[in-house]
Amino acid sequence: MFNQFTPARLRDLVEGAAAVAGQTDLQAILATTVEIARDLTGAPHGALGVVGAHGGLIDFVHAGLDPDEAETIGAPPHGRGLLGLISKEGRTIRTDRISDHPDSSGMPPNHPHMESFLGVPVRAGPTLFGNLYLTDKEGGFTEEDEALVEALAMIAGTAIRTVRLQQRLQSLAVAEDRERIARDLHDAIIQDLFAVGLSLQGQALKVADPDVRRALEQDVESLDRTITSLRGFIFNLGAPPDEHRTLRSELRELVTRLAGPHDAEVNVAYTGSLDSLPQKVVDDATQLVRESLSNSLRHSNADRITIEIHAGDDRLALLISDNGIGFDPSAVAWGLGLTNLRERATRAGGQISIDSTTGSGTVVRATLPL
Numbered sequence: 001m002f003n004q005f006t007p008a009r010l011r012d013l014v015e016g017a018a019a020v021a022g023q024t025d026l027q028a029i030l031a032t033t034v035e036i037a038r039d040l041t042g043a044p045h046g047a048l049g050v051v052g053a054h055g056g057l058i059d060f061v062h063a064g065l066d067p068d069e070a071e072t073i074g075a076p077p078h079g080r081g082l083l084g085l086i087s088k089e090g091r092t093i094r095t096d097r098i099s100d101h102p103d104s105s106g107m108p109p110n111h112p113h114m115e116s117f118l119g120v121p122v123r124a125g126p127t128l129f130g131n132l133y134l135t136d137k138e139g140g141f142t143e144e145d146e147a148l149v150e151a152l153a154m155i156a157g158t159a160i161r162t163v164r165l166q167q168r169l170q171s172l173a174v175a176e177d178r179e180r181i182a183r184d185l186h187d188a189i190i191q192d193l194f195a196v197g198l199s200l201q202g203q204a205l206k207v208a209d210p211d212v213r214r215a216l217e218q219d220v221e222s223l224d225r226t227i228t229s230l231r232g233f234i235f236n237l238g239a240p241p242d243e244h245r246t247l248r249s250e251l252r253e254l255v256t257r258l259a260g261p262h263d264a265e266v267n268v269a270y271t272g273s274l275d276s277l278p279q280k281v282v283d284d285a286t287q288l289v290r291e292s293l294s295n296s297l298r299h300s301n302a303d304r305i306t307i308e309i310h311a312g313d314d315r316l317a318l319l320i321s322d323n324g325i326g327f328d329p330s331a332v333a334w335g336l337g338l339t340n341l342r343e344r345a346t347r348a349g350g351q352i353s354i355d356s357t358t359g360s361g362t363v364v365r366a367t368l369p370l
């Protein structure tokens, strides 16, 4: 594949590949891949969609639109149309006019008009990870562009796979280390201390001098306290280490786990800056999405569920909508789910609304203050 490139473009590809492979964090790999793909082809717009179960896009990283433009487009792209075709058939699609392509499902009303399109699948090992695509190159994308972006996608896929494996190994290694230390502490140190305590207690009984006896008894007590606090410490050691959890990584995991067994296509999209959200907000947002998504999956019979997360300056907005059967929130018996939703949002100082129409679906909107 590499001998078909002009030397200059081959050099750009190698440099770009090095930049992608040099990233150690998944989100950074995705963003760098999109940037490099734009540089390599000269396309003004680029994006990478992460494909979840049943073809939905569970994450979406784009570049080239200014934030206001992205905002007015609103809903995230779904994993259908051209994007769906890339995932489904696992092959590259290149066209000079998006609207001419038989699989094009059109664009949302506020989407800027886009002409040419180049989309390639990104595989992380044997499984499809997502789609890398570029639009609007003047004069259209060439065969060489296609080969370059395919090569880049291959390298990105390898980098993604490597990071995932590393993460898994790291947490395994840490967990194993902690377990071993906990076991050693328990087996060796606590048992020893315990034996010393027992022996001291025995000695104390034989001592006639009441002052010495009291001193010995106090030592035994302080040893007991030490053992108790060591036990607490060991118990904590056994617990899995706190990983750095971001809203994106939490939702990626949640959506994959909850939606997997169901047929509905779930799409997740983010706007605004999600870096450095407080952990409390990440937890609350994850729980709100969990309750709403689980309701949509279990009760609505929807075939499409959309999750939108928008980080503003002073609050985080969440929108979870389904196209299912809907219900009357004032008429059904509320279970734990709806009650928790309302309580959690309110306790966090945020707001929540549940709009549902029988026959056309449910929209849950929540905001959390930042």
Ligand SMILES: Nc1ncnc2c1ncn2[C@@H]1O[C@H](COP(=O)(O)OP(=O)(O)OP(=O)(O)O)[C@@H](O)[C@H]1O
Binding pocket: 295, 296, 299, 300, 322, 324, 325, 326, 327, 332, 333, 334, 335, 336, 337, 338, 339, 362
């Ligand atoms: N997205 C939805 N589409 C259709 N019906 C819904 C939806 N969300 C909730 N409902 C209805 O509202 C009821 C109450 O929901 P709630 O989450 O409070 O309880 P639950 O899901 O039945 O049980 P729990 O959440 O405690 O496991 C549900 O039983 C269901 O009838």
Ligand SMILES: [Mg+2]
Binding pocket: 291, 294, 295, 335, 336, 337, 338
């Ligand atoms: Mg529920």
